[in-house]
Structure formats: structure tokens, C-alpha cells
Amino acid sequence: MKIGFDNDKYLKMQSSHIRERINQFDNKLYLEFGGKLFDDYHASRVLPGFCPDSKLRLLKELSDMAEIVIVISASDIETNKMRGDLGITYDSDVLRLKDEFEESGLYVGSVVITQYSGQNSADLFKGRLEKLGIKVYLHYVIEGYPSNIPLIVSDEGYGSNDYIETSRPLVVITAPGPGSGKMATCLSQLYHEHKHGIRAGYAKFETFPIWNIPLKHPVNLAYEAATADLNDVNMIDPFHLEAYGETTVNYNRDVEIFPVLSAIFERIYGENPYKSPTDMGVNMAGNCICDDAVCREASCQEIIRRYYHTMDRFLTGDCPKDEVYKIELLMNQAGVTVHDRRVVDAALARAEETDGPAAALELPNGSIVTGKTSKLLGASASLILNALKELAGIDHKVHVISPEAIEPIQKVKTEYLGSKNPRLHIDEVLIALSISASADPVAGLALNQIPKLKGCQAHTSVMLASVDVKLFQKLSIQATSEPKYEKKPIYQ
Structure with missing residues (x-):
């Protein structure tokens, strides 16, 4: 930073x-x-x-x-x-x-x-x-x-x-x-x-x-x-x-x-x-302020993040339209658009390519990794796993968590805890990774990269589940999401 x-x-x-x-x-x-x-x-x-x-x-x-x-x-x-x-x-x-x-x-x-x-x-x-x-x-x-x-x-x-x-x-x-x-x-x-x-x-x-x-x-x-x-x-x-x-x-x-x-x-x-x-x-x-240009850029990024948070709140009925108008005016005054947030276009492009929810994260070196929704993982969980692999220099084809280890967790979620979503969230993936790390040095290498996620930027193509919102916060990742439901809910 x-x-x-x-x-x-x-x-x-x-x-x-x-x-x-x-x-x-x-x-x-x-x-x-x-x-x-x-x-x-x-x-x-x-x-x-x-x-x-x-x-x-x-x-x-x-x-x-x-x-x-x-x-x-x-x-x-x-x-x-x-x-x-x-x-x-x-x-x-x-x-x-x-x-x-x-x-x-x-x-x-x-x-x-x-x-x-x-x-x-x-x-x-x-x-x-x-x-x-x-x-x-x-x-x-x-x-x-x-x-x-x-x-x-x-x-x-x-x-x-x-x-x-x-x-x-x-x-x-x-x-x-x-x-x-x-x-x-x-x-x-x-x-x-x-x-x-x-x-x-x-x-x-x-x-x-x-x-x-x-x-x-x-x-x-x-x-x-x-x-x-x-x-x-x-x-x-x-x-x-x-x-x-x-x-x-x-x-x-x-x-x-x-x-x-x-x-x-x-x-x-x-x-x-x-x-x-x-x-x-x-x-x-x-x-x-010792570097005005750095603070200007950081503040412009914050305005874009505030825009997305406001749009999400507007979609859920938690703020009036006037608040959205105000943020849009501030973006105009700052001379920025959502496309100035690099992870936005990367997440949307990945979503279009996979025809499903996707996410993107910008690593400290400026490179961008993405994640997609699968039968096993949600887009955010997939994103974090891919980011840890990238930071550790692990080939993305290598499984640091075996599918066989994920399936029992899904069974507990759906059959015993009554969850309708079998896919793992971020916290569940990290727990599974930590268990794998006890026997697999490669998984341990990926796990040790977690502190490097602090301050990274992320964006998802659909609104985040509350559990993933909290996990991004705990990881100190500055995440935003499109004001769009994965599925239109009647009751949340």
C-alpha cells in the first residue's frame, strides 16, 4: 500500500x-x-x-x-x-x-x-x-x-x-x-x-x-x-x-x-x-498529508465503494433514492465512474463468461484473480481460495482442499443444519483449508497467505450473503457488490 x-x-x-x-x-x-x-x-x-x-x-x-x-x-x-x-x-x-x-x-x-x-x-x-x-x-x-x-x-x-x-x-x-x-x-x-x-x-x-x-x-x-x-x-x-x-x-x-x-x-x-x-x-x-496524489486516489476509490454500498441498501429498501442521487453527484464531482474500480469490470466479465455469479480481487502487486460459483463453492469462497493459491505460487489446477473433504461439510449444512445452499462460504472454506493444512504442506502454504489479503479490493457480480460480507470485513478486504440479487427473494 x-x-x-x-x-x-x-x-x-x-x-x-x-x-x-x-x-x-x-x-x-x-x-x-x-x-x-x-x-x-x-x-x-x-x-x-x-x-x-x-x-x-x-x-x-x-x-x-x-x-x-x-x-x-x-x-x-x-x-x-x-x-x-x-x-x-x-x-x-x-x-x-x-x-x-x-x-x-x-x-x-x-x-x-x-x-x-x-x-x-x-x-x-x-x-x-x-x-x-x-x-x-x-x-x-x-x-x-x-x-x-x-x-x-x-x-x-x-x-x-x-x-x-x-x-x-x-x-x-x-x-x-x-x-x-x-x-x-x-x-x-x-x-x-x-x-x-x-x-x-x-x-x-x-x-x-x-x-x-x-x-x-x-x-x-x-x-x-x-x-x-x-x-x-x-x-x-x-x-x-x-x-x-x-x-x-x-x-x-x-x-x-x-x-x-x-x-x-x-x-x-x-x-x-x-x-x-x-x-x-x-x-x-x-x-x-505527505502524498496528496495517493490520498486523492484512495478517496476516489472510497467514493465508488460508498456508491455500491448505497445502491445495495437502496435495493434492500434501507435508504431513499435521494441518497443514491447524492452519491452519484459526488462521483461526478470527483470525476470517477465505477469503471475506475478495476475489480468491477473483471468480476462482470467473469460473470458473463461463466453465466453465473462471479467475483474478482486485486492483489497487492496489482494482478487480478477471479472466482466463479460452482457446485462446491460460492463465488466469494472460490475467489479467496484462488487468491491464496496465487499468492503462494500454487498452480490453480492443484487441489489444496479435496472435493471429498468438502462434501461432508455440505452434508452437515443441508441435511443436519437445514441450509438450502450447499455451497461453502468463505469461513467454511478457510476452516476446511486449515484442516487440510495439518497433513498437506501445500495447503499450509496457501493458508499462510491470509495476512496478505489485508487491504485488497474485491467485487462480486451479485449481492453478497451476510456471512461473506462479515468475512470480507474480518479479512480487511474492501469489498463491493453489484446491486443485484442472485435470485429475487421474497423473504430474506
């Missing part, structure tokens, strides 16, 4: 900049942490060289002065809101996040339930957390939020919220997902700290959009593609342009809310310490 981002430089610059921001206030900074704190694979895809756990590593560098507060909305608890990437509810993710942070040596001070108005499910969750020894605070629904500034910044507004007791200079406010109330939690604390005679600060840490690269840079366009379901739009920060004569990029929600934030700051402090939404941010990622 070509590197376009200097991760070591980023960690040094970012931690230094956050320390500087803390010192601008009374040694107390509430830092709203947007995006994913770990497993940030979007950033690692569009900024090759960015480590998925960079934000976590950054916090570990600041662990001596940082504590974490996890925020969750009572309405999200009530509706059992799910994280699409993990398939777990937001309340379950609060516990997962706490465990992850503490295993990394970070201090989690408390959990805040926001937008609380007596929801029974929120009360039950609060009780569950308290039995685990976790401090829980409640922040309430404020009538007229965020427009009714006199009420919001008063004892009946922010003043009615629980004051979160913190003990360290840097308080990181994070959440399972967007809309949880991170910013409102920060501002409520500023009000309470001011009442305690402390001039605490607020800052925002979002990796995207990157403020100091062009508005239509593919990295920023890829962010819009990633948030198409939220209808986020990148835009020039008009407040920064007016204040400094400098063109910077922000996104619509921060720009739209800035006049409200400015009024809140003025009411708390007597003045607004920031002249623009860009001023509030602390993101240094744009300063650490």
Missing part, C-alpha cells in the same frame, strides 16, 4: 495542539470527540498511512491529564437504536466503549444520559450502570432548544442538568453515534463550571471534513459520501472567511449552529472566544 499520510507526525502535532488549547482556558477543556475513537477504517482508507486506532493512541499519550465521559441519548435507549457497523444497540455500545477505554489504560469518569424526560428504559439503563459502579448523570430536555438562549443559559435550562464531576484538565466527551448530545453536554458543563468560578473551554475534534484542504478535494468529498444518510454537506466557513480572509472548510451543521453557539458563549463568558466554527476545531490531519 502506498502511504499518503504521516501518522507519527499526526500524533505529535495533534497531542501538542490539544495541550495548547487546554492552556488557553483555566486548565479545563471539554473536547467533543466526533467520529470513531478506534477502528476508524474510513480515515485509514482515504488517508493511507492513518492507523485505525490513531485517536485512541492520541488519547493514551494524553492519558495523564484526560478522562472520558460517554454520552447517550434517552431517546436512543428508548428506540433501541443500533450501530450499523457493529449490529449492537447504543446502550450496549456504551458498555463496550467503557471496557475498551479502560483496557487501554484510559480513565472513564461517568456516563451521561441526555434528552431525559422520564423514559422508563433510560431509568432501567441508569440502574444497570449504577449497579456496575458507574457514575450516571441526567441531562434534561430543554424547551425551545437550541433557539431559546435566555432559557437555555439559565438555572432552569443548563442549570437544571446534573453537574458532571470531573477531576482532570481534559474531559473527552464521546458517544456511540451522532445525535447523542455531545455538544449540549459540553456547553452545559461550561455553564456549571462558570457558576463554580472556572473558565472552562470547549473545542471540537472531528477528523472530517479536513478544514485546510480544498472544499472539493476527494478526501472531503469522500466524507460527504460517508455521511450521505445524515445529509451532511461540506461548505466554506463564511465566519472564518469574514474574520480572517482565509478560506477553510467545515460542514453545514457546525456552520448553521455557530450563531447560536456564539450567543451561548457570550451569555456564559460575556464574550465568544471563537470567531468561527473552524476556530473551535483542533484537527491537525490536513497538515500530515
Whole structure:
């Protein structure tokens, strides 16, 4: 993989900049942490060289002065809101996040339930957390939020919220997902700290959009593609342009809310310490791009992948047509088509040749291998097996798994487990390969190539089965599929 981002430089610059921001206030900074704190694979895809756990590593560098507060909305608890990437509810993710942070040596001070108005499910969750020894605070629904500034910044507004007791200079406010109330939690604390005679600060840490690269840079366009379901739009920060004569990029929600934030700051402090939404941010990622061409190409590929994922979701009824239109517009702005993804044409050509589902994968050296559906294997499983053979230098005519070994697995699937599909999926093929490897050195050689699949691109001519989607993810293969069913289902 070509590197376009200097991760070591980023960690040094970012931690230094956050320390500087803390010192601008009374040694107390509430830092709203947007995006994913770990497993940030979007950033690692569009900024090759960015480590998925960079934000976590950054916090570990600041662990001596940082504590974490996890925020969750009572309405999200009530509706059992799910994280699409993990398939777990937001309340379950609060516990997962706490465990992850503490295993990394970070201090989690408390959990805040926001937008609380007596929801029974929120009360039950609060009780569950308290039995685990976790401090829980409640922040309430404020009538007229965020427009009714006199009420919001008063004892009946922010003043009615629980004051979160913190003990360290840097308080990181994070959440399972967007809309949880991170910013409102920060501002409520500023009000309470001011009442305690402390001039605490607020800052925002979002990796995207990157403020100091062009508005239509593919990295920023890829962010819009990633948030198409939220209808986020990148835009020039008009407040920064007016204040400094400098063109910077922000996104619509921060720009739209800035006049409200400015009024809140003025009411708390007597003045607004920031002249623009860009001023509030602390993101240094744009300063650490070391090869712009590499990041541009990686981001264009991400936009194409987002297009395919959106088309698949549209086919299954999980997103509106407007989302598709937005992704198509972004592809046009980036100047790319699906044919710029090399594995697409290779998979479609193989499907046409075999008159059945097929798949293609681009190996690290740029060569492309394909797989087809057979009586024994699905197209994705066949693809992975062929890729491992190619990487190991094994002739494709050689069987690293004997057909006789596959047939008993098929019998278990269909006769004992009730599956209608006898063909092996990726995980089943890899298990069969590992069993063969115990007696066959050639199979062992193929098995040892699995780490080399990380970061490879793949495409299938039909929509993937959910099991294969998960396996591609576990193998760190960036896979897409045509928005087309192998067979039109009535029930999935």
C-alpha cells in the first residue's frame, strides 16, 4: 500500500495542539470527540498511512491529564437504536466503549444520559450502570432548544442538568453515534463550571471534513459520501472567511449552529472566544498529508465503494433514492465512474463468461484473480481460495482442499443444519483449508497467505450473503457488490 499520510507526525502535532488549547482556558477543556475513537477504517482508507486506532493512541499519550465521559441519548435507549457497523444497540455500545477505554489504560469518569424526560428504559439503563459502579448523570430536555438562549443559559435550562464531576484538565466527551448530545453536554458543563468560578473551554475534534484542504478535494468529498444518510454537506466557513480572509472548510451543521453557539458563549463568558466554527476545531490531519496524489486516489476509490454500498441498501429498501442521487453527484464531482474500480469490470466479465455469479480481487502487486460459483463453492469462497493459491505460487489446477473433504461439510449444512445452499462460504472454506493444512504442506502454504489479503479490493457480480460480507470485513478486504440479487427473494 502506498502511504499518503504521516501518522507519527499526526500524533505529535495533534497531542501538542490539544495541550495548547487546554492552556488557553483555566486548565479545563471539554473536547467533543466526533467520529470513531478506534477502528476508524474510513480515515485509514482515504488517508493511507492513518492507523485505525490513531485517536485512541492520541488519547493514551494524553492519558495523564484526560478522562472520558460517554454520552447517550434517552431517546436512543428508548428506540433501541443500533450501530450499523457493529449490529449492537447504543446502550450496549456504551458498555463496550467503557471496557475498551479502560483496557487501554484510559480513565472513564461517568456516563451521561441526555434528552431525559422520564423514559422508563433510560431509568432501567441508569440502574444497570449504577449497579456496575458507574457514575450516571441526567441531562434534561430543554424547551425551545437550541433557539431559546435566555432559557437555555439559565438555572432552569443548563442549570437544571446534573453537574458532571470531573477531576482532570481534559474531559473527552464521546458517544456511540451522532445525535447523542455531545455538544449540549459540553456547553452545559461550561455553564456549571462558570457558576463554580472556572473558565472552562470547549473545542471540537472531528477528523472530517479536513478544514485546510480544498472544499472539493476527494478526501472531503469522500466524507460527504460517508455521511450521505445524515445529509451532511461540506461548505466554506463564511465566519472564518469574514474574520480572517482565509478560506477553510467545515460542514453545514457546525456552520448553521455557530450563531447560536456564539450567543451561548457570550451569555456564559460575556464574550465568544471563537470567531468561527473552524476556530473551535483542533484537527491537525490536513497538515500530515505527505502524498496528496495517493490520498486523492484512495478517496476516489472510497467514493465508488460508498456508491455500491448505497445502491445495495437502496435495493434492500434501507435508504431513499435521494441518497443514491447524492452519491452519484459526488462521483461526478470527483470525476470517477465505477469503471475506475478495476475489480468491477473483471468480476462482470467473469460473470458473463461463466453465466453465473462471479467475483474478482486485486492483489497487492496489482494482478487480478477471479472466482466463479460452482457446485462446491460460492463465488466469494472460490475467489479467496484462488487468491491464496496465487499468492503462494500454487498452480490453480492443484487441489489444496479435496472435493471429498468438502462434501461432508455440505452434508452437515443441508441435511443436519437445514441450509438450502450447499455451497461453502468463505469461513467454511478457510476452516476446511486449515484442516487440510495439518497433513498437506501445500495447503499450509496457501493458508499462510491470509495476512496478505489485508487491504485488497474485491467485487462480486451479485449481492453478497451476510456471512461473506462479515468475512470480507474480518479479512480487511474492501469489498463491493453489484446491486443485484442472485435470485429475487421474497423473504430474506
